[in-house]
Amino acid sequence: MSMDDLKRQAAARAVEQVRDGMKLGLGTGSTAKHFVELLGERVQAGLKVIGVPTSEATRADAERCGVPLTTLEEVDRLDLTVDGADEIDPNLELIKGGGGALLREKIVAAASDRMIVIADESKWVKTLGRFPLPIEVVPFGLGATRRAIEAAFAENNVSGQMDIRKAKDGHAFVTDGGHWIIDARLGQIPDSARLAVSLNSIPGVVEHGLFIGLARTAVLAGPEGIRVVE
Ligand code: 5RP
Numbered sequence: 001m002s003m004d005d006l007k008r009q010a011a012a013r014a015v016e017q018v019r020d021g022m023k024l025g026l027g028t029g030s031t032a033k034h035f036v037e038l039l040g041e042r043v044q045a046g047l048k049v050i051g052v053p054t055s056e057a058t059r060a061d062a063e064r065c066g067v068p069l070t071t072l073e074e075v076d077r078l079d080l081t082v083d084g085a086d087e088i089d090p091n092l093e094l095i096k097g098g099g100g101a102l103l104r105e106k107i108v109a110a111a112s113d114r115m116i117v118i119a120d121e122s123k124w125v126k127t128l129g130r131f132p133l134p135i136e137v138v139p140f141g142l143g144a145t146r147r148a149i150e151a152a153f154a155e156n157n158v159s160g161q162m163d164i165r166k167a168k169d170g171h172a173f174v175t176d177g178g179h180w181i182i183d184a185r186l187g188q189i190p191d192s193a194r195l196a197v198s199l200n201s202i203p204g205v206v207e208h209g210l211f212i213g214l215a216r217t218a219v220l221a222g223p224e225g226i227r228v229v230e
Contacts, residue, residue: 006120006221011035025108027083028101040065055101081112097134097209121222132183134209145204152198
């Protein structure tokens with residue numbers, strides 16, 4: 001079975017949690033895209049839901065699949081967000097942002113009563129940090145922001161190379177919010193909750209890919225079947 005089949009299986013399990021009338025957060029990435037497609041099939045069959053997309057890419061997918069959309073101006077809270085992740089640890093702390101949508105993903109997850117993270121088993125790790133940590137930054141004053149991030153890393157006993165993410169054309173990758181992303185290769189993050197707090201206090205950091213206390217359920221698809229962690 002291919003990795004893509006596993007992602008679709010995880011997405012299919014999450015779709016089973018969707019009920020008529022739900023307001024949904026729609027994640028970003030290849031796994032979340034399966035969720036949007038499967039949700040679209042249920043909408044065509046009569047399910048009534050409304051979704052808030054976490055990226056322009058997901059907005060386009062949802063529109064293509066006929067999933068009605070709204071915004072967090074029009075609705076107060078969401079019932080459920082379903083999103084992928086780059087890493088998931090046993091406390092259901094996550095690294096997200098490999099697709100560059102971490103800011104909207106975190107806003108939407110935080111506005112949701114429940115977040116289900118869907119992934120293939122390769123995303124499951126004992127300790128976060130093997131996947132480079134995405135940090136969304138404002139281009140202005142980047143040198144100062146980098147130095148402040150380095151200081152935050154030192155305080156948290158982590159270190160590693162930091163690279164500005166590049167787009168295919170070789171220029172800096174620009175997020176949907178008009179910001180840049182630093183990918184920090186840390187190897188291991190011993191205390192991700194503490195590092196998250198340190199990064200939150202840096203003015204040039206818009207958001208980072210550590211999702212702490214947001215996911216309640218992980219649906220992991222592997223060759224041996226689906227595993228649900230809560
Ligand atoms: C996008 C994300 C994605 O959820 C994450 O990168 C996982 O993507 P995929 O499902 O394609 O492996 O955080 O910002």
